[in-house]
Amino acid sequence: MINEGNEPVNLRAALDSFDALWSPRIVTRVNDYDVRLAKVAGEHIWHVHENTDEFFLVLAGELRIALRERGEEREVVLTKGSVFVVPRGTEHKPSSAEGAQLLLFEPRGTLTVGDRHDEVPDHVDATTGHAL
Numbered sequence: 577m578i579n580e581g582n583e584p585v586n587l588r589a590a591l592d593s594f595d596a597l598w599s600p601r602i603v604t605r606v607n608d609y610d611v612r613l614a615k616v617a618g619e620h621i622w623h624v625h626e627n628t629d630e631f632f633l634v635l636a637g638e639l640r641i642a643l644r645e646r647g648e649e650r651e652v653v654l655t656k657g658s659v660f661v662v663p664r665g666t667e668h669k670p671s672s673a674e675g676a677q678l679l680l681f682e683p684r685g686t687l688t689v690g691d692r693h694d695e696v697p698d699h700v701d702a703t704t705g706h707a708l
């Protein structure tokens with residue numbers, strides 16, 4: 577169980593407690609949703625979550641998210657302090673040249689690589705999130 581004692585979690589301390597990239601940690605839960613922290617750098621993979629939106633908040637650095645919508649491809653740029661929601665069913669590929677720290681909000685059990693995805697390279701952790 578994550579944060580079973582229901583104690584406050586300092587996000588800075590939580591981020592300092594791990595180094596793995598593209599490997600989210602679950603900091604707490606809200607109803608059936610996980611609040612996850614991730615450190616990222618380089619490229620993730622194209623993937624899609626068929627049944628859920630995916631919420632991103634950039635805590636540090638800059639995140640880019642490539643999107644395929646209605647046959648068109650575009651990229652959104654999230655600077656520190658920006659939020660963005662990838663709608664369910666939308667193919668997306670996050671990346672960050674310089675590295676970024678993220679807070680994600682998504683239903684418990686959501687896989688980092690979605691329900692359909694490109695081949696998963698070694699630097700990407702296919703996970704539903706790890707405990708802090």
Ligand code: NI
Pocket residue numbers: 623625630668688689690
């Ligand atoms: Ni995703």
